Amino acid sequence: MMTNPTGRLTQGQFSFLPDLTDTEIALQVAYGLRKGYAWSVEYTDDPHPRNTYWEMYGNPMFDLADPAGVLRELTGCRQAFPRHYIRLVAFDSTRGVESIAMSFIVQRPPREPGFQLSRQEVHNRTIRYTIGSYATQDPEGERYGEG
Amino acid sequence: MTHPRYAIPGSVTPPPATPAASAAAEPAGPPARTVGEVLAQSQVEAVLAELDRDLVGLAPIKARVRDIAALLVIDKLRANFGLEAQSPSLHMCFTGNPGTGKTTVARRMAQILHRLGYVRTGHLVAVTREDLVGQYIGHTAPKTNEVLRKAMGGVLFIDEAYYLYRPENERDYGQEAIELLLQVMENQRDDLVVILAGYKDRMDTFFKSNPGMSSRIAHHLEFPDYSPGELLEIADRMVAGMHYLFGPGAREAFAEYLELRLAQPNFANARSVRNALDRMRLRQASRLFADPGRELSKDDLITLTPADIRASRLFARKPGA
Ligand SMILES: Nc1ncnc2c1ncn2[C@@H]1O[C@H](COP(=O)(O)OP(=O)(O)O)[C@@H](O)[C@H]1O
Numbered sequence: 206m207m208t209n210p211t212g213r214l215t216q217g218q219f220s221f222l223p224d225l226t227d228t229e230i231a232l233q234v235a236y237g238l239r240k241g242y243a244w245s246v247e248y249t250d251d252p253h254p255r256n257t258y259w260e261m262y263g264n265p266m267f268d269l270a271d272p273a274g275v276l277r278e279l280t281g282c283r284q285a286f287p288r289h290y291i292r293l294v295a296f297d298s299t300r301g302v303e304s305i306a307m308s309f310i311v312q313r314p315p316r317e318p319g320f321q322l323s324r325q326e327v328h329n330r331t332i333r334y335t336i337g338s339y340a341t342q343d344p345e346g347e348r349y350g351e352g
Numbered sequence: 353m354t355h356p357r358y359a360i361p362g363s364v365t366p367p368p369a370t371p372a373a374s375a376a377a378e379p380a381g382p383p384a385r386t387v388g389e390v391l392a393q394s395q396v397e398a399v400l401a402e403l404d405r406d407l408v409g410l411a412p413i414k415a416r417v418r419d420i421a422a423l424l425v426i427d428k429l430r431a432n433f434g435l436e437a438q439s440p441s442l443h444m445c446f447t448g449n450p451g452t453g454k455t456t457v458a459r460r461m462a463q464i465l466h467r468l469g470y471v472r473t474g475h476l477v478a479v480t481r482e483d484l485v486g487q488y489i490g491h492t493a494p495k496t497n498e499v500l501r502k503a504m505g506g507v508l509f510i511d512e513a514y515y516l517y518r519p520e521n522e523r524d525y526g527q528e529a530i531e532l533l534l535q536v537m538e539n540q541r542d543d544l545v546v547i548l549a550g551y552k553d554r555m556d557t558f559f560k561s562n563p564g565m566s567s568r569i570a571h572h573l574e575f576p577d578y579s580p581g582e583l584l585e586i587a588d589r590m591v592a593g594m595h596y597l598f599g600p601g602a603r604e605a606f607a608e609y610l611e612l613r614l615a616q617p618n619f620a621n622a623r624s625v626r627n628a629l630d631r632m633r634l635r636q637a638s639r640l641f642a643d644p645g646r647e648l649s650k651d652d653l654i655t656l657t658p659a660d661i662r663a664s665r666l667f668a669r670k671p672g673a
């Protein structure tokens with residue numbers, strides 16, 4: 206049985222929901238701004254769950270009053286990387302917290318091939334499991350049908 | 353099994369309506385039908401009244417601000433009847449000498465636009481060329497974009513905007529900033545209102561060489577210099593605002609001081625008044641400081657005396673003073 210028939214990457218917030226519209230994204234960003242978080246835009250074409258650090262598109266955005274600034278940056282990132290994963294990350298800089306408070310995917314590749322589960326047999330019939338994205342079998346920058 | 357028994361995210365299921373988004377834009381209560389209702393709903397009248405009350409003089413400016421508010425209120429009423437009109441261009445240019453109240457009025461304008469719903473937050477970001485233009489190639493766009501992001505939802509106030517354009521250097525990076533500004537001024541009118549400020553003559557030259565900028569500015573406001581009487585009234589309010597008093601004869605001394613100062617170069621209207629008052633506070637403090645044994649009453653602490661004012665070097669030049 207396929208447990209994730211669509212192959213959709215599920216990580217961060219809202220990833221089991223249909224893609225957020227820009228209006229919905231703006232509402233989430235506004236919520237984070239009200240909490241005093243700094244937003245940043247990150248992208249990658251390596252969806253492995255252990256790939257924690259995605260590439261940063263510009264610096265984290267401090268001191269914004271309105272989500273329009275974040276959406277403007279997101280638009281720039283979408284134009285530069287139309288087939289990458291893009292996520293918005295909110296950083297809570299409060300002393301003692303200094304950590305990610307929100308994170309959600311705002312763009313996906315047109316087709317997500319999902320992950321391969323491979324089993325490695327080692328001593329005493331022990332099995333080691335590992336996963337790898339089918340997409341990363343192609344070189345960086347050529348994944349997801351870039352030409 | 354080819355079909356999961358749960359809905360696949362992002363596939364056949366119709367996207368749910370977004371009630372939160374549309375509800376947020378809806379004003380409370382029934383749509384307004386009279387000017388009074390819009391004014392009451394937006395509470396813009398309070399800002400206009402404050403502008404009238406807090407700022408001395410500036411009659412033509414106050415009238416223009418009221419006109420602009422009227423236009424926006426009528427636009428609201430038209431919209432309530434479903435009369436579509438392109439969202440009005442609100443970019444403005446404030447010209448006048450230093451200290452004539454351009455920055456102060458821009459802050460009030462941001463509040464008015466916010467109350468009428470033309471900008472979302474009503475904050476003002478004040479910048480000059482240095483905040484927008486970089487030192488080397490590739491430095492300008494990120495700087496300008498950062499400022500634009502911070503100003504979005506509110507008003508971007510660019511002081512001495514003509515310095516963005518340096519015709520003597522054809523590779524000046526200012527041009528890049530101007531182009532980024534123009535894009536946002538044209539395409540993101542709902543996100544940002546830009547106010548340019550500076551001297552009238554230089555701004556005129558700037559617009560002549562930047563027709564794109566000129567054509568996107570809808571409102572030009574000219575700030576007049578203050579009369580000596582208005583300057584004295586501004587001084588009264590500043591003194592009261594700082595919790596000081598003009599002692600006997602001090603106000604007259606300050607009026608004389610203003611007369612002398614007006615004849616000097618680099619007179620900067622209300623800003624010069626503020627600076628002069630700051631120096632007088634310093635002299636008052638030194639005067640009290642010089643007498644360590646004396647018990648100081650509240651009156652001593654709040655009173656500016658003629659001596660505090662006449663110690664200015666401007667009086668020293670006057671023979672016989
Ligand atoms: N009409 C006025 N009434 C009272 N104070 C004023 C008036 N105009 C300017 N000021 C004061 O003068 C100072 C300088 O004004 P500002 O708005 O910064 O001038 P500008 O931006 O034109 O140089 C501010 O402290 C402001 O509060």
Ligand SMILES: [Mg+2]
Binds near residue numbers: 454455
């Ligand atoms: Mg100013």
